[in-house]
Amino acid sequence: MSSETRASMSPRTPAVGTKLPSVGTTIFTVMSALAAEHQAINLGQGFPDFGCDPRLVQAVTDAMTAGHNQYPPMPGVPALRDAVAAKIETLYGHRYDPGTDITVTAGATQGILTAILAVVRPGDEVIVLEPCYDSYVPNIELAGGTVVRVPLTPGSFRPDFDRLAAAITPRTRALIINSPHNPSGTTWSRADMERLDALLAPTEVLLISDEVYEHMVFDGASHESVARYPGLAARSFVVSSFGKTYHVTGWKVGFVAAPAPLMAEFRKVHQFNVFTVNTPVQWALARYMEDPAPYLELSAFYQRKRDLFRAGLASTRLKLLPCEGTYFQCVDISAVSDLSEADFCQWLTREIGVAAIPLSAFYGQGFDQRVVRFCFAKKDETLHAALERLAGL
Numbered sequence: 001m002s003s004e005t006r007a008s009m010s011p012r013t014p015a016v017g018t019k020l021p022s023v024g025t026t027i028f029t030v031m032s033a034l035a036a037e038h039q040a041i042n043l044g045q046g047f048p049d050f051g052c053d054p055r056l057v058q059a060v061t062d063a064m065t066a067g068h069n070q071y072p073p074m075p076g077v078p079a080l081r082d083a084v085a086a087k088i089e090t091l092y093g094h095r096y097d098p099g100t101d102i103t104v105t106a107g108a109t110q111g112i113l114t115a116i117l118a119v120v121r122p123g124d125e126v127i128v129l130e131p132c133y134d135s136y137v138p139n140i141e142l143a144g145g146t147v148v149r150v151p152l153t154p155g156s157f158r159p160d161f162d163r164l165a166a167a168i169t170p171r172t173r174a175l176i177i178n179s180p181h182n183p184s185g186t187t188w189s190r191a192d193m194e195r196l197d198a199l200l201a202p203t204e205v206l207l208i209s210d211e212v213y214e215h216m217v218f219d220g221a222s223h224e225s226v227a228r229y230p231g232l233a234a235r236s237f238v239v240s241s242f243g244k245t246y247h248v249t250g251w252k253v254g255f256v257a258a259p260a261p262l263m264a265e266f267r268k269v270h271q272f273n274v275f276t277v278n279t280p281v282q283w284a285l286a287r288y289m290e291d292p293a294p295y296l297e298l299s300a301f302y303q304r305k306r307d308l309f310r311a312g313l314a315s316t317r318l319k320l321l322p323c324e325g326t327y328f329q330c331v332d333i334s335a336v337s338d339l340s341e342a343d344f345c346q347w348l349t350r351e352i353g354v355a356a357i358p359l360s361a362f363y364g365q366g367f368d369q370r371v372v373r374f375c376f377a378k379k380d381e382t383l384h385a386a387l388e389r390l391a392g393l
């Protein structure tokens with residue numbers, strides 16, 4: 001090619017196609033933008049509108065001032081891994097070795113992706129229970145895995161073990177579970193966990209247990225971590241999130257715990273992807289975890305908000321679904337509107353001034369069961385203002 005021809009061609013970005021054809025703008029982004037446009041109260045996206053404990057912010061400042069500003073060890077600051085191991089042992093009775101079994105991650109999202117990339121090979125099947133958190137499916141696709149969707153029982157959102165058993169094949173590499181469950185607010189019981197243990201025992205299936213809402217379980221129930229069940233713990237990556245527990249979703253720090261052979265593979269991926277996670281925040285979290293009160297008191301904190309929100313909705317025609325954990329309240333809209341879930345959420349945002357999320361967004365095929373999700377991780381005044389607007393429904 002002559003230099004004149006080259007000069008006359010305009011710069012051109014080569015076409016790349018897409019590895020994730022079904023991924024577009026998420027419903028959370030769409031609803032948050034719509035909420036902003038209409039000055040609606042945003043009970044859509046799941047994050048608190050209140051601050052975290054100032055002591056935690058101070059601990060980050062202290063860590064920076066003390067000079068904790070360079071790369072930490074690849075799996076995380078040892079004091080934080082020690083604190084996580086001690087917490088899991090105290091609460092769930094299982095000892096993870098902080099040296100070999102625990103890695104600090106850039107939020108639970110990275111922990112889940114890294115676990116999937118570490119163990120899922122092209123052609124492997126990975127089972128998700130729908131409705132499910134929106135990162136699971138693209139994560140499996142990026143790893144070259146085949147997504148196998150098993151619905152939770154419509155209406156109750158309880159696991160359907162017959163359907164789950166039928167979905168397991170010799171190609172099943174992993175199952176992803178999530179309790180307390182986003183979006184439904186249900187939790188798995190001891191009986192559910194024992195049934196899962198019995199189902200997986202004769203198989204080679206790995207478990208990725210998304211437990212980011214582990215400290216938001218209501219009405220005196222306890223969180224049934226897979227760590228409580230030796231048979232499950234032996235095949236599991238347990239994933240959690242400091243963002244959820246300490247009201248700092250923007251910090252994006254979480255952790256993964258798994259038996260050493262699984263964690264060794266996890267760290268191979270982590271090392272060449274994230275490598276390490278924000279040092280001063282890890283030091284601060286380690287210090288803050290010395291006091292168990294903030295996470296032990298979180299269930300009571302959110303249960304009060306749940307009860308406030310439910311009491312306000314009780315006089316409307318929105319039908320409250322049970323909320324056993326998380327900071328999400330689902331409602332059945334069918335007595336209020338004939339619209340689809342998605343259209344109802346748009347209408348609610350524009351006309352009533354409150355944003356919610358359609359449950360269909362958590363299903364691959366967009367299953368519409370006339371249920372929408374509100375987030376009650378909000379100041380009481382925000383919840384009261386939203387309830388005032390919703391009162392006429």
Ligand SMILES: Cc1ncc(COP(=O)(O)O)c(C=O)c1O
Nearest residue numbers: 107108109133182212241243254
């Ligand atoms: C079920 C579930 N898993 C994972 C995450 C992501 O957690 P993180 O912000 O720590 O990445 C969320 C956040 O909304 C979630 O609801």
